[in-house]
Amino acid sequence: MRGAPDLAMLAIAALGACAREPTATSAAARPSTSIAPAPASSSDAAPSAVAAPQATATDPPPGLACLARHYVGAPLHDGEGWVLALPSGARVAWDDGRKKTAAETLDGPDLEDMLATPYRAGPIAPVTQVDHDPGRARVERLFGEAYGATEKEVRAALVPWKLRGHTFLVHRRALPAFEEVRARLDVAVGKDPSLSPFFEHMGGTFAYRAIAGTTRKSTHSFGIAVDLDPSRGHYWRSDAKPQWKNVVPQAIVDAFEAEGFVWGGRWWHYDTMHFEWRPELFDCR
Numbered sequence: 001m002r003g004a005p006d007l008a009m010l011a012i013a014a015l016g017a018c019a020r021e022p023t024a025t026s027a028a029a030r031p032s033t034s035i036a037p038a039p040a041s042s043s044d045a046a047p048s049a050v051a052a053p054q055a056t057a058t059d060p061p062p063g064l065a066c067l068a069r070h071y072v073g074a075p076l077h078d079g080e081g082w083v084l085a086l087p088s089g090a091r092v093a094w095d096d097g098r099k100k101t102a103a104e105t106l107d108g109p110d111l112e113d114m115l116a117t118p119y120r121a122g123p124i125a126p127v128t129q130v131d132h133d134p135g136r137a138r139v140e141r142l143f144g145e146a147y148g149a150t151e152k153e154v155r156a157a158l159v160p161w162k163l164r165g166h167t168f169l170v171h172r173r174a175l176p177a178f179e180e181v182r183a184r185l186d187v188a189v190g191k192d193p194s195l196s197p198f199f200e201h202m203g204g205t206f207a208y209r210a211i212a213g214t215t216r217k218s219t220h221s222f223g224i225a226v227d228l229d230p231s232r233g234h235y236w237r238s239d240a241k242p243q244w245k246n247v248v249p250q251a252i253v254d255a256f257e258a259e260g261f262v263w264g265g266r267w268w269h270y271d272t273m274h275f276e277w278r279p280e281l282f283d284c285r
């Protein structure tokens, strides 16, 4: 019986991860990875180290510890494998042991899958590797606990972000990164005014919705994504015969990537107006 609260628990500090109040409703994660809430000591407020004296001194996978730093929760070995214990008490598997196709990975990734496809910043280049979509696999539960599990929760955490004369709403956790991007873009547009039109009729930031053609939440739902002028972007679903193409200039991509935003132009399933704040893809591999 694995019920004794402190038996074989090896909780690693979540390093400043900002835990929300443990009021989020627990729509179950995958059955194999969701169990009863963790003891109050590790589910309330900011998780702190709860190292049982008898716990084996093995470290969590570095990627898991890194995800906990950027999002919420604490790495924990539950006796069967490493999981991320979330503030609500739910647990999600680091490695669920399943071999998945690309489509299955998008539909039901484990945490390891989120980091499995390398994100390559730098000079813009066509994406030629089929299904090379770094960042598109997301454990939605993790985002829900970090940013808000419902539209109401997310909306309560939105703050204004001004860019090139327009005001948008973004999640307060991501605001510092958005502000750094704004500063970089102001400098870039000052040097090269031809960048300016990309920001005149922007697609925007927050929108609580699913990704087109799926039931998965778009990262726009969490206030961590922004679309430039859609008329200057290319989107794989809009093309009769999808073929990567791009007109978004390098200087814009550089400004976002420097602050931990991934660009949809790095995806086989391209969406070149789209940027989203995913610092783990720059930091956790």
Ligand SMILES: [Zn+2]
Residues within 6 Å of the ligand: 220, 225, 226, 227, 273, 274, 275
């Ligand atoms: Zn977008």
